[in-house]
Amino acid sequence: MRWSARLAGAPWRAAPPTATGDPFTVPGPREPARPGPLLDLREIHELYDLRNVLGRLPAPVAVTYGPQHQLGYANRAYRELFGDRTNGLPASEALPELAAMGVLPLMDQALRSGRPRSVKSRCILGLGGNRYYNVSCVPLGSEADPVAGAEPGPPIGVLIFAAEVTDQVQAATRLRESEGRHRAAAVTLQRSLLPQKLEQPDGLTVAATYQPGGAEAAVGGDWYDVIGLGGGRTALVIGDVMGRGLRAAAVMGQLRTAVRAYARLDLPPHEVMTLLDGLAMEIDANQIATCTYAVWDPAPSTLVYASAGHLPLLLRCPDGTVLRGEEQNGPPLGTGGGTHLSHTLRLLPGTTGVLYTDGLVERRDEDIDQGIDQLAHTLAGAVGTPDVVCSRLLRAMGVSSDHDDDVAVLAFQLAAAPAGVDVGPSEV
Template identity: 85%
Template sequence: MRWSARLTGAPWRAATPAASGEPVTVPGPRDPSATPGLLDLRDIHELYDLRNVLGRLPAPVAVTYGPLHQLGYANSAYRELFGERTNGLPAGEALPELTALGVLPLMDQVIRSGRPRSVKARCILGLGGSRYYNVACVPLGSEEEPGPPVGVLIFASEVTDQVQAATRLREAERRQREAAVTLQRSLLPQKLEQPADLRVAATYQPGGAEAAVGGDWYDVIGLGGGRTALVIGDVMGRGLRAAAVMGQLRTAVRAYARLDLPPHEVMRLLDGLAMEIDANQIATCTYAVWDPEPGTLLYASAGHLPLLLRCPDGTVLRGEEQNGPPLGTGGGTHLSHTLRLLPGTTGVLYTDGLVERRDEDIDQGLDLLARALGGAVGGPDVVCARLLRAMGVTSEHDDDVAVLAFQLSAEQAAEAPLDSGSAEV
């Protein structure tokens, strides 16, 4: 038995005449000019009345016409929201709510340009609380094409729930940011140690309200024999987690500094610790030890930006020595480098927020910072303030910034001979 599918309402198809030996009649080609079954525009208007369609919409809709935007129609949703409106009056009188929403200028633009315009999340007061709407203004075509629009259709869609959700999200982000900033500041040293032969100043500037707080930190640690450790670091990432990791690394640096290890060994220990804290969280760091006896700065860097030095004659030098990999990557080799510093030398350690810009190569930022340091005459606190100002860092900056400046006393003398592999600046 043969089965076949049959669509509802379709006639049964007769058996093929060829099976009974009857002649087969093939239909002729269809006339392409004939389009039976299509409705012309008048038929559509008869089937679908525009007022009936707009009246069924749950969203507020109004139609105006002419350069004065005289009200021609407002559906029931519009009248329920704003009250009864008088047809024929200009929109400025008939639809005062559009003036409050700033929509009337958009309607003028629609009439002039023939293109739709819209505004988002406009607040309407006095409707049982604040309610927000997206409002679209669409041109209505003229009967004689081409020509300017004869009117404007105004369509409002309520977005109160979305706006309130976004407001709650922003408030939660604000509270989290404030908590991160508080944690970050509490973990930074409240007062820097000031060695007799080295003046030190530092500053921390959190990012603006739209920027999440990162894990920038600095520290000054007094060591035995009159030596001083200078530290700058930056935990990648944002928020409370980055600030917490920063606090752990800063505490570890202070503990490792007491072991009297060379900088590259401190970096090796920090690298292992960073992997234990969070294998997905890496950090950059520079650890330097100033020794006044020979007048040398011994330092190592774990993926951090280069140290900048301004010599007594105003020349600015950039540390170009090989960097080790960032902390938390594991298995890297870090090296210690030695510099002989002349009396009156000023040095700057900083995080990437000071020099990195989204639309510029970072080398441009480094060059600008070097020029700014060359002209930043004064004590370390003055140097920090001038560098922030020169680099355009404000309270609305898009990233955290930490700067640590140190300055040798002009009377500091370096009597010992240079060690092998050291450089004098």
């Protein structure tokens, strides 16, 4: 069987043989002023032998024909790579390497549909190490195609072209391994900077959880903390450094250490935010963070807090009502020059509060307010101890091991009122 290639476009004139007796016929120049008669495209095909073209390619190429994909041709590069092949045999016998790469079904699809099919990064073993190829299957038309202007005939064969991509695959593998090592180091650093055990002050139960993003997401700078203060008071902290990777985790560690130091000064929350803002600018003027710093005082049953651009805290009252902190936030840490304010909430016995980072409520296809509304609805039914509340919130918000962002949640719960005491919503 003779294989030929069709050239698209208008026909060319055929120049006569040269005086030297050159047997080859080449296309002659056009004569726009005096157009000659049209030539049958089949005559043009004879000028271009597909075997001659494919034999010059450095990439492995094979041509099969018929529904059994009988081998009609394999170029030199193909034979040098895989060894001699017997023409006329079905591809399942003549080209076992294609079966090993799962290419035979693609050849069937290309022959039936008349459209090219391809696969990427298919591995071939036993060639001096693993080698990878992108393989394309291109349907070939019949030599008996109708003349120009008519519908083409159905495919009678398939051209298989393999492009080696071993270097690219190995480079991508090395890159993934390197990213995996960096991610593991960042996760280790992140976890080491978070408190290993939370303080449990009298009358207040506290639990927290941290869930790093999935393998495709770099570790961020989420953190939380619980700090015991004098007079039975307790500081509750949640924060999120913008950015990803080791740098964000390192900045988070510095800010967390600073919060613990400033907390010992017994300053109001808004003054702690002001000090953190200046420190954040000194650490890295191009990297900002959000933070909520709250102080629980059991004597007057108040929660005094300040927020630097962070998401609103949520409170579930003993009767199931969920309140959202809507007070004005100060600017994020690291922006400089902003004014931070302290706000006071009076909490009732049995109240459960939740502080969280944006990874819990932010989704690419939704407004973040929708996520906060969903979290509030979930919190209304998430009864139980703070550790149970944390688990239920993560599960209800769809946070899993392959989540695309870090998540930190800090839940706290006041001791319940004695039996027979009626309590209503928190006073804000």
